[in-house]
Amino acid sequence: MRIGLLTEGGHPYATGESIWCDRLVRGLAAHEFELYALSLSARQEGGRVDLPRHVRRVRTAPLWAPEDDGRTYGxxxxxxxxxxxxxxxxxxxxxxxxxxxxxxxxxxxxxxxxxxxxxxxxxxxxxxxxxxxxxxxxxxxxxxxxxxxxxxxxxxxxxxxERALRPLSLDWYGEDGLAAVDLCHAASGGSAALPGLLAKRFFGTPLLVTEYGVQLRAHYLAAHEVPDSDPVRALLAAFHGRLAGEIYRQAALLTPGNTHARRWQERCGADRAKLRTVYPGMESERFTEVGEDEEGGDPATLVWVGRVEPAKDLIALLHAFAEIRKAQPEVRLRVIAAPVREPGAEAYLAHCRALAAQLFPDEAPGAHAVGENPVTFEEIGGPEAPTLAEAYAAGAVVVLSSVVEGFPITLVEAMFCARATVSTDVGAVVEVIGGTGLVVPPRNPRALADACLALLRDPERRYRLGAAARARALELFTVEQNLAAFRGIYLELLSHSPVRRPAAEGVPFARPAEAYVPGSWADRPVTAGAGDADA
Structure with missing residues (x-):
């Protein structure tokens, strides 16, 4: 089978965030892949990941630079x-x-x-x-x-x-492009799925759309970061809403990454019969040693891991920690962050440091001296947390304090590490935790503090929750389960769509058996099966 994988700002660029696409391509080596990638900046185009041999072609186009062909209309x-x-x-x-x-x-x-x-x-x-x-x-x-x-x-x-519609003008729609693929798989909605819409219109190619973060939701969340007027925001929201609705209508199947994303798609008009939840696959092996260690980390240490940004609400976490210190003065908090890259992250981090100094005036928070200060701000790769697994291993309880989340990756990593967790009820948190951790309302430092204290005071409960969390993560969120799901979906979709290109000579099963059966079998709609993760 030949798959046209459509991405925007992700794979195969080294700075892209679609790591799951790379794992998908490498894990399904029995299929041929062609990559059609939209880049978001000149900097992003500076580097690509090495691709396996079964990736036959890579075609790219920039969304950041004008693509004027010089033609004008009569x-x-x-x-x-x-x-x-x-x-x-x-x-x-x-x-x-x-x-x-x-x-x-x-x-x-x-x-x-x-x-x-x-x-x-x-x-x-x-x-x-x-x-x-x-x-x-x-x-x-x-x-x-x-x-x-x-x-x-x-x-x-x-x-x-014009930028959003730039994929309409690309030269990807010929016999040497999307006309030759058996299935288009869009790694997100929005502009990435536009070539898939056109491939369906021009050639009848089935379209599969995967959204681990719904593009329309991302547009709404990012709208306040751009200095646009209210009418421009309204027009952009209307356009993206209509585009999402058309993508969902034309897709043969939609695979949201969680129920939270699924609800967004349903609100935009997606047919429930086309929806099938496929959780993102994550590598669990690097957390095995920590997850199997029965000691469970320092029982007097709370750990926060993630990107430093306002949506993570470190301010509420620091206020909650002040309440925790009043009840248990020996407790410490380690804020272990990914290297700062996002605009404004440095300013937000400086604000958090200043607040920590104000809340703990007699114990000014340091950068590395774990054990001397109640709050430390560290970076993954530093002397105290050289690896991600060691960051989670540092404490007995992992805290997520966000006010906005899609799929909480750091929470799953903590679960692989068999850590008890305290999280805010945002995004897909409740779905991911599934009863193996404590969940509190967002923007509520008092509730966050009470939940952390409950786990800090009960080591047996921490152990039970951590063990249950690890078992749940290994069952639902591994790369293997993700690959198995898409392997079956590819075969199912192709069974309803005859291969249009000539079968390769001497290759057995180069065309599905159904392609030889007369009748209108190929027109039957694809429906979600009994194995739907949300059934």
Whole structure:
């Protein structure tokens, strides 16, 4: 089977976060893979991971740089563009689910135009596009946020829209591209799935969409970080919402990474019959030694591991620790962070250090001197925590204090290490923990402190919870279970879609047996089976 793997800002770039894609490609060596990657920056394109031999082709395209083919439209093409663009923005700006079809017609009309004539880059940034957008925003029944837009808002939005629709103009849709694959697997929604939508439209290729972090949710969370006006945010939210709905409608199968992501997809119109939860696979071997160590770490130490950012709410954790110290003065807190890369992380870390110094004025927190200060701020790879496993091994209780989470990777790592955990009830935390740890409301330092104290005072309970957590993690969250799930899904989807390319000479089973059976078997919808993780 030949799989077209579609990514955005991830695999095969070394700085990408789609580690699961790399494990998927390497673990399913019986299939051929072709990678179609959208990059997010020039810096990202500076390095790629080494790929195995069964990756036949890698094609990349930047979303960060303009891709103007230099073509302009004549009168006839401008008329076609105006009609398709009007359908797109009208379906986007108008309230009501019935306009989703209009959005889709406009999207595919622009794709057809780009494939036949090119020139979409210039057209989307033209005065015609701005005027058409203005008319849609001011039409009766338009969304309230869109109706408040002004000319600067229109200009900003069409610039963002051109970037989001750049995959429509790529040269990936020929016989040497997506026309030759048997299945498109989008590693996320949004722009990454656009080539899969077009492959289905042009060639009938089935589309599988995996979302471990729902793109629409990520857009909403990131909106406050960009200095856009409210009308621009409203327009972008409308566009991404319509695009997500069309992707979910056209996908043969959707594999959310957890129930939290699944609920988001259902809210966007995804058919429950197409949904099948597949948990992300994580390497458990590097945590084996710690997980099998019955000592369980320092019984008077709390450990926090993760990226330093406001969503992790270290402020609430420090206030909770102040309450813990009043009850048990011997307890210590180790904040062990990944190397700082995100913009603003240094400032947030400095703020946390300052707060710790204020809360513990007689014991100014140090950077390394574990055992002398109640709070230490360290970095993974440092002298006290040279490896991730040793970071979790440092204490008896691991704390997650986030106010926003998707799939809590650090929590699963703590479970592999057989650590008792205290977590806030956000994202997929409850689903991941499954009763093997304590969960408290977010932004509640008092509740966080009480839960930590309950575990610090009860070593037998810590041991039971840690052992149960490790068993649950090994059952649900390993690379092996992830590979087994996708191996079966690939075969299932292909069994409902005949192979279009010629079978290789001398290769047994190069075409599925069903391809030789006359009738309309290939038109049957794919439904979730009894093994659905959420059933």
């Amino acid at each position: 009168r006839r093409e401008r008329r076609h563009f105006a009609g398709h663009f009007r359908e797109l923005v009208t379906g986007m700006c108008a309230e009501g689910g019935e306009t989703a079809d209009l959005f889709a017609e406009g999207l595919y009309g622009l794709a057809d135009l780009a494939r036949e004539r090119g020139g979409l880059h210039a057209a989307l940034r033209s005065e015609l596009a701005v005027r058409t957008l203005e008319s849609a925003c001011r039409a009766p029944g338009a969304r309230r946020g869109a109706a408040a837009a002004t000319v600067p808002d229109y200009l900003t939005f069409v610039d963002r829209l």
